[in-house]
Amino acid sequence: MSTVSITLGEVAASLALIAVAIAVSFWRRAELEQDIALAVLRSFVQLTAVGYVIQAIFDTDSLWLVVALLAGMVAFGAWTARGRAKAVPGATGPIVLALSVAAAVTLGLVLAVGVFEPEPRYLVPVGGMVIGNSMTAVAVALDRLADEMHDGRRQIEAMLALGATSRQAARATVTRSLRSGMIPLIDSTKTTGIVFFPGTMVGMLVAGAEPIDAVRLQVVLLWVLLGAVALAGLIAVSLGYRGFFTAAHQLRD
Amino acid sequence: MTLSIRSGSTALLGPSGSGKSTLLRLLNRLGDPDEGVVRFHGTNVRELDPLELRKRVGLVPQLPAPVAGSVADNVCLGPRLHGEEIDPEGPVRQAGLDASFLERDASRLSVGEQQRVMLARALALEPEVLLLDEPTASLDSAATAAVEDALGNLQGVSLVLVTHDRAQAERLAERTVELREGRVATA
Numbered sequence: 001m002s003t004v005s006i007t008l009g010e011v012a013a014s015l016a017l018i019a020v021a022i023a024v025s026f027w028r029r030a031e032l033e034q035d036i037a038l039a040v041l042r043s044f045v046q047l048t049a050v051g052y053v054i055q056a057i058f059d060t061d062s063l064w065l066v067v068a069l070l071a072g073m074v075a076f077g078a079w080t081a082r083g084r085a086k087a088v089p090g091a092t093g094p095i096v097l098a099l100s101v102a103a104a105v106t107l108g109l110v111l112a113v114g115v116f117e118p119e120p121r122y123l124v125p126v127g128g129m130v131i132g133n134s135m136t137a138v139a140v141a142l143d144r145l146a147d148e149m150h151d152g153r154r155q156i157e158a159m160l161a162l163g164a165t166s167r168q169a170a171r172a173t174v175t176r177s178l179r180s181g182m183i184p185l186i187d188s189t190k191t192t193g194i195v196f197f198p199g200t201m202v203g204m205l206v207a208g209a210e211p212i213d214a215v216r217l218q219v220v221l222l223w224v225l226l227g228a229v230a231l232a233g234l235i236a237v238s239l240g241y242r243g244f245f246t247a248a249h250q251l252r253d
Numbered sequence: 254m255t256l257s258i259r260s261g262s263t264a265l266l267g268p269s270g271s272g273k274s275t276l277l278r279l280l281n282r283l284g285d286p287d288e289g290v291v292r293f294h295g296t297n298v299r300e301l302d303p304l305e306l307r308k309r310v311g312l313v314p315q316l317p318a319p320v321a322g323s324v325a326d327n328v329c330l331g332p333r334l335h336g337e338e339i340d341p342e343g344p345v346r347q348a349g350l351d352a353s354f355l356e357r358d359a360s361r362l363s364v365g366e367q368q369r370v371m372l373a374r375a376l377a378l379e380p381e382v383l384l385l386d387e388p389t390a391s392l393d394s395a396a397t398a399a400v401e402d403a404l405g406n407l408q409g410v411s412l413v414l415v416t417h418d419r420a421q422a423e424r425l426a427e428r429t430v431e432l433r434e435g436r437v438a439t440a
Contacts, residue, residue, distance in 0.1 A: 157283060158318035158371075162331040162378065163307040248303045250283055 004207055015040070057120045066120045070127045074099045077135035085142035087150070089243035089252065094236050095138055102134040102232035103127055106224050115220050126221065129200075133185060133225050134232035141181025141233045142240050148173045149244045157251055166245035174237045181233035182226075189222050198222065254437050256430060260382075262412040264422035267432035273415040274315070276432070277384050280413065281310040308335065311380035315387045317367035319359035324350070327359045327370050331378040339377055348373035349403030365396025369403060376410070383407070385414045389421065401425060 018040050025032040057065045078095045085091045107127055116122035149156070152173055159169035192198055200221055204214035244252055256276075265273045278284040279291050282303045291298045298306060308331075319327050328341035342352050348369040354362075359370055368388060375383055385404070389397040404412065404425055416422050422429045431438040 154314065154316060155318045155320070158312075158314050159320075159330075159334075160283060161281060161307055161312035161314070162334055162374065163304045164334045165304065168334055248282055248285070248299075250285070250303070 011044075054120075054124055057124060061120060063118065063120070063123075066123045066127070069124060070103055070131065073128055073131045074103065077131050081135050081139040081142070084139040085146065085240075087146035088142045088240050091142055091236075091240050091243060094239035095142070097239065098138050098232040098235035099131055099134050101235055102228040103130050105231060106130050106228040109227070110220070110224055126224070129221065130225060130228045134228050137181040137185065137229040137233045138236040140184065141177045141237050144180040145173065145177035145237055145240055148176060149241070153251060160249055160251070164249075166242065166249045169249075170241040170244070174241050177237045178233050181237070182229055185226060185229050189226060192218075192222060254435070256437055258413060258430075259428075260411045261428070262414065262426045264414045264416055264426035264429045265432055266416060266419060266422045266429050267438070268417060270434075271432040272435040273417075273432055274386050277312075277386050277413065277415050280382075280384055281307045281312055283307075283312070308378050309380055310382045310384060311375035311378055312384040313368070313371050313375050313386065313388050315390055317364060317371045319367055319370060322359060323356050324359050324362070324370050324373075325355040328355075328373045328377050331374060335378075341373070341377065344373040344376040345370075347376050347403070347407065349399055349406070363396065365392045365399060368392060368396070368400055372400070372403060376407075380410060382411045382413060385412060387415055387417070389416075389418075397421075 018036065021036050022033050024030070025036060053069065057069060074096060077099050078092065081095050081099075082092055085095070107123060107130065110116050110126065111118050116126065149170070156169045156173065160166070188196070198218050198221075201214045201218040204217065205211065246252060258280075265276060267273050275284065279286055280293075280298075282291075282298050282301075285299070293301065293306065293310070311331075320330060324345065325341040328344050329339060332339045341355055345352065345354060350366065350369050350373065354366070354370075359367060362370065368391075372388070388404075389400050392400065401421065401424060404414075412425065414422065414425055419429075429439075
């Protein structure tokens with residue numbers, strides 16, 4: 001298997017496309033030049049830094065370091081999702097739990113069925129994918145939850161007035177929020193291979209793997225992600241809705 | 254403020270912003286006061302199970318909030334939340350609708366009809382007290398008359414009616430309490 005080696009000069013040359021993006025923004029006055037520049041800088045710095053971290057973890061081959069890195073990803077993912085779900089009171093705990101459980105269960109499962117060996121070179125990238133996708137799903141679901149709790153306040157309070165518990169009054173809202181968190185990944189899974197090639201498969205093909213091997217790994221990862229996102233979304237909304245209610249089954253102001 | 258509401262029918266009258274709806278929400282603990290005590294039959298409502306209290310003290314909201322489904326689904330909703338099945342026809346008739354409404358889609362009724370479905374839904378729990386928050390504020394005069402008729406014919410349930418309409422208070426209530434700026438103006 002041939003390996004791909006990219007020099008820093010070649011990386012710099014790919015900035016030509018960034019020049020196109022900035023030119024488009026400037027020409028159409030989209031005012032995204034600064035954001036694009038920041039995105040470019042951050043993607044380079046963050047990925048380079050994490051590249052060295054991963055290299056160090058691979059070199060030491062320590063599972064504890066893997067766990068520490070994944071915990072760091074959960075913390076950062078939770079912080080990011082929290083920012084997008086500001087309108088959900090007390091969402092930090094549910095988000096951290098959602099991301100942690102999603103990562104632990106899915107990684108545990110792929111190890112148990114023997115898809116991967118318990119080695120850093122598998123656990124780190126797969127864990128990162130699981131946590132990243134779960135973070136997006138949780139953020140979308142909780143954002144929707146906050147909107148629905150706000151817009152549906154009258155209906156929810158009418159249910160409470162009939163003696164419904166908070167859980168009963170929020171059930172339909174919670175379900176709709178879970179759906180909106182899961183649908184983007186389900187849709188992209190449906191169109192995979194037709195509309196877009198997922199990253200793992202692209203990476204393996206570019207790196208010289210056999211197409212069938214690349215496809216099998218990609219399929220496993222997509223299915224694992226679906227499970228992870230469902231689990232993370234379920235935990236986040238099932239616990240997150242409670243922040244809107246008091247212990248006496250009242251809506252908070 | 255100090256206010257004692259006896260059984261029978263009581264209207265809380267006052268301009269918007271006078272705290273009528275807020276006061277009503279304290280009576281079935283959809284809200285709690287920052288200070289002070291609300292008692293029901295002499296017991297601090299904070300010591301009661303809020304779910305049981307809301308069964309005994311029902312609420313008809315200002316705007317109808319039906320759930321998706323038929324009128325019967327809506328009327329049976331309250332009892333079902335408590336694990337009971339009822340015949341929805343009785344409450345529907347009490348609310349001034351006939352049995353032909355039972356299978357109709359609640360979301361496709363007029364606002365006035367929906368408001369009577371809300372009344373039937375509250376009555377289905379056989380409450381001791383019914384709280385009515387401007388129940389005709391969004392209705393035209395014919396629909397208002399229909400809702401008032403239904404309320405006037407109710408038996409065995411105390412009413413606490415919030416309204417800004419003095420004439421309605423006099424039509425429906427034995428006693429009127431007037432509120433201004435969060436205080437009892439006349440009782």
